[in-house]
Amino acid sequence: MVRRVKTDPAPPPELLSAAVQCFGDRLSTAVRFAGTLTTDAVVRGLIGPREAQRIWDRHILNCAVVCELIEPNATVIDVGSGAGLPGIVLAVARPDLTVTLVEPILRRATFLSEVVESLDLSRTTVVRARAEEIRARRLVEPADVVTARAVAPLGRLAEWCLPLTVVGGRLLALKGESAADEVESYRDVVAKEGGEKPVVRRCGVGLVNPATTVVEVIRSRG
Numbered sequence: 117m118v119r120r121v122k123t124d125p126a127p128p129p130e131l132l133s134a135a136v137q138c139f140g141d142r143l144s145t146a147v148r149f150a151g152t153l154t155t156d157a158v159v160r161g162l163i164g165p166r167e168a169q170r171i172w173d174r175h176i177l178n179c180a181v182v183c184e185l186i187e188p189n190a191t192v193i194d195v196g197s198g199a200g201l202p203g204i205v206l207a208v209a210r211p212d213l214t215v216t217l218v219e220p221i222l223r224r225a226t227f228l229s230e231v232v233e234s235l236d237l238s239r240t241t242v243v244r245a246r247a248e249e250i251r252a253r254r255l256v257e258p259a260d261v262v263t264a265r266a267v268a269p270l271g272r273l274a275e276w277c278l279p280l281t282v283v284g285g286r287l288l289a290l291k292g293e294s295a296a297d298e299v300e301s302y303r304d305v306v307a308k309e310g311g312e313k314p315v316v317r318r319c320g321v322g323l324v325n326p327a328t329t330v331v332e333v334i335r336s337r338g
């Protein structure tokens with residue numbers, strides 16, 4: 117049995133300014149989500165107990181700063197949402213976005229649906245499916261932006277996610293130190309799937325440390 121982790125869901129003092137800049141008057145909703153991540157998500161095996169201690173710097177703010185790459189009123193598909201990172205975070209920080217959370221595993225999809233309801237995220241929906249099923253079954257209309265965090269290597273993401281974007285839309289893949297290597301390794305796969313040359317972006321520079329690394333791929337053709 118997994119024990120609940122007792123931790124204050126509010127951002128620590130050293131991260132409060134960054135949290136306010138990312139969430140503004142939605143900060144209280146973000147804190148509620150943090151509370152869910154550090155309790156129910158741990159109990160249900162969606163977040164590791166050790167990760168709960170770093171929920172703001174390692175997870176919530178790491179995802180929130182990606183908002184700077186997303187235009188106003190965009191449609192977003194978050195592939196492999198898991199515990200809602202980054203999809204729920206983006207929906208909280210940016211209520212102008214229309215967000216679809218795609219998650220194939222039942223217990224995770226159930227958790228996401230509960231969170232969407234409890235946080236009253238009226239422009240967010242959950243679809244239980246694999247990414248490759250979305251297009252084949254026409255479950256979701258192509259989006260302006262498709263996001264993915266810790267889901268798969270860039271080559272696989274290009275195959276799954278670029279078909280889910282409109283032409284001119286973008287894949288935003290949240291990556292770690294391997295980003296540059298993945299860009300080099302999977303350049304040909306990205307091109308085959310209709311993507312332009314991948315570009316490594318740094319989000320939240322001067323706001324979070326380390327800045328969030330995102331590989332951006334624009335879909336140039338169908």
